[in-house]
Amino acid sequence: MTSVHPTTGRHLSAPAPADRLLLTTLRPAVVVFDFDGTLADTSTLNTDAARATLADLGLTVPEPWLQDAPLADIALLRQRLYTGLNLRLPCTDGEFVTIAQGHWLTRSHQVREIPRVTAVARHLATTVPAAVASANDGRVVDAGLAAIGLAALFQAVVAREHVERLKPDPECYLLAAAELATEPARCLAFENTDEGVTAALAAGLTIIDIRATTWSAQTP
Missing domain, CATH: 3.40.50.1000 (HAD superfamily/HAD-like)
Structure with missing residues (x-):
């Protein structure tokens, strides 16, 4: 029904x-x-928002890495960026969340x-x-x-x-x-x-x- x-x-x-x-x-x-x-x-929306946020911060990561990244836990994401790709997140956790939130909200219709x-x-x-x-x-x-x-x-x-x-x-x-x-x-x-x-x-x-x-x- x-x-x-x-x-x-x-x-x-x-x-x-x-x-x-x-x-x-x-x-x-x-x-x-x-x-x-x-x-x-x-899933796609979260990944797109994270990709756009990293790009805003001047970071480019391999797509397979991004697909498996711990996007909900920014502290763990920061750690994985450094240990796996030797990249440092050039912002606070809160700043990352704020930027990603903006990208997500513009795509919420998806x-x-x-x-x-x-x-x-x-x-x-x-x-x-x-x-x-x-x-x-x-x-x-x-x-x-x-x-x-x-x-x-x-x-x-x-x-x-x-x-x-x-x-x-x-x-x-x-x-x-x-x-x-x-x-x-x-x-x-x-x-x-x-x-x-x-x-x-x-x-x-x-x-x-x-x-x-x-x-x-x-x-x-």
Whole structure:
């Protein structure tokens, strides 16, 4: 069954029967979604923004290196640039984030939703509170959610600037649960990376790894 989003005009799919059955079995009190690669396909956009930012800083890197670079963790990116390419990032971490954010925001119209997950998000958000826990910048997450018509769906967005430690540290998931005044054990998370799965489990959340063809719940 599909409907049409009143703002974007996109056709919205209902969750698959197997996904609905799993969610009915789990009965979470709160749902928490990762953003990049979970709700939204942003891989090309993230890479393009990083490439443009490095170019602004006078740095050119091999494309295969860029494809595998840790773009969410600027401190680690700085380290990899030096150890792998003998390049130094001529700015602070905050300055890099600001420049990259500008490039990303000008391209935010390129964001595409991941239909299986967004169908579940729209379904669940009609019955339980929902949050986003992302390693990306808050303005980027907000713009991406708006681009795919999900901006009004979430009661809380936890982003890079809200935490001291990024995934796989559990801080972002603990904060998301706290923002919605719910014990982590009653929350269900959706993730698409090993770091994200580790973070959610360490925080005490049940997790669905969306990379699996058949979804199942992992518990701490």
